[in-house]
């Protein structure tokens with residue numbers, strides 16, 4: 001079985017998760033940036049990862065899923081600055097799942113990723129109190145995804161594989 005790990009990552013968090021998943025997979029695997037994918041036809045299983053932007057999948061990832069997920073055996077991995085336990089996270093994840101409608105979805109992994117300094121600075125300058133509060137919370141995301149989260153990502157890869165092999 002041939003497996004592809006494809007990821008979109010602006011500041012490196014989702015790439016760390018992609019690398020952890022890739023390392024956990026047995027041979028006959030490839031890892032690729034989303035921008036470099038031309039066709040998914042050569043793969044039996046696809047792990048697709050991306051960050052949350054504005055409460056949903058980053059636009060490039062959304063477009064990718066809407067165009068390419070149809071009929072594919074797929075697992076999603078997602079990073080976001082909010083803590084996993086935040087009430088809005090399940091809604092954000094649902095929007096990602098909706099974008100992959102038509103895929104045979106084998107699982108979804110999500111974890112916190114550090115909020116980039118420049119994004120945090122922009123949020124802290126916002127005139128909207130809600131955005132400033134989000135920016136302040138960025139301080140609590142330092143170093144994410146950490147080793148524990150990456151270990152969970154590797155375990156997720158095993159769980160997905162167990163469903164198809």
Ligand SMILES: Cc1cc2nc3c(=O)[nH]c(=O)nc-3n(C[C@H](O)[C@H](O)[C@H](O)COP(=O)(O)O)c2cc1C
Nearest residue numbers: 009010011012013014051054055079080081082113
């Ligand atoms: C433009 C932009 C919008 C974002 N919007 C959200 C959001 O709505 N909710 C959230 O939890 N994190 C949000 N984030 C934070 C990212 O999802 C998080 O830092 C992620 O781990 C970045 O992944 P990357 O390093 O792979 O790009 C946003 C980041 C950017 C740059």
